[in-house]
Amino acid sequence: MTGLRCGKVALSGGIMLIALSLTAGTSLAQTCSCCTASPQLSFTTGTPQIGGGGCGTTKDSGGAILRRLDCGGLYFGGAGVGVPLPAVVPDLGQSILNITACSASTGALTLGATTPADSGSNRNCSAGGVSNPEYPGKNGCLFGPPLPIPNASSPATSSCVVNRVAQNATGSGNCTNGSSSVNLPLLSDIYLTGDLVSNVPGIQPCPVCLNGTCNGGPRSGLPCTPADSASLGAAYPTSHDCPPPPTLFIGSLSIPFSLSTGPQTKTSVDLPAQQFVFCGYCATQVTGTFQNPPRPCTSDANCSAASGFPTCRQRTGGAFGQAARTITETGSPAGVCLGDGAAHNATEVSVFCVPPSFNATADAAGDLPGPGAVALPGQTRFLP
Incomplete structure (x- = not known):
């Protein structure tokens, strides 16, 4: 009799726990939802x-740390890079994605281009293909403000980069914790500008x-609104109210850009022609001249001897001035429900490959082709 009563109590307790669990799950779904009529997800870069x-x-x-990578810093090139790193990524750059599908029960989001x-x-x-009146003939939504890359070691090789979306963004995320993973291929327009504003202290590549x-460029003296911080x-x-001179444009780099709030790691390999290869491109065997247009590769087998570019390599092995074996950037999601519509701190990261520009000056300074990496601290926000 006593055992039967204990069994009833245990069963009753189990039912109660299940009920509480279901109630909690229902409450979470009700209180954390990004499933509204036309929802969007915004990310704005913060202070580097x-x-x-x-x-x-x-x-x-051997796993020893060679270099710690800064939040808000852009890194590029192999062991022979001649530009002081990192380049500072502009703050206040906003990107907005459509939420094209949303699960009210799990918070899972499908993300698409705006x-x-x-x-x-x-x-x-x-989105790709969008017309930009600021840059006639160069289509694709603008990604962030113009990015200056000053080179104090060689001011004449300083450059200004304008990033455009090459293909419509796609991705996924979750409303309950603010995590996201977004594929956002870019075209990086390179302007080899040097110092455009000689009457202002320092180097102004943009x-x-x-x-x-x-100040500087074809709209010098005309009104503008700052897109980032003077600090x-x-x-x-x-x-973008102040574009760089179009006559100094040297080419567009196709960047396979993929942003994530999780970690991203790239590991180099040792190939017959070169050690510590993160980002191989087909090249000539003797001079290391790269095939144009650039042809990515992971081994010599991906390259054609008949074409005259039989070797897989980057300009110089390694990454960011050192003989690195691995590059790791670590993102972080908001860690809270985004359904409140408030801005929440998050970090999005990407490790990628940068092809050659085929401009001798720019490729020598940037040690391209080679790897690239960036971490973007900022704020993510649900836009109902």
């Missing part, structure tokens, strides 16, 4: 944390917007 080394590492073959009609501007949308007026350094603030 240069010098902190808090977002990633490069390591040697057009200017969806986002309100060609400067924060995420025109700057000072006191509401463009980022002498090369800022930049603005």
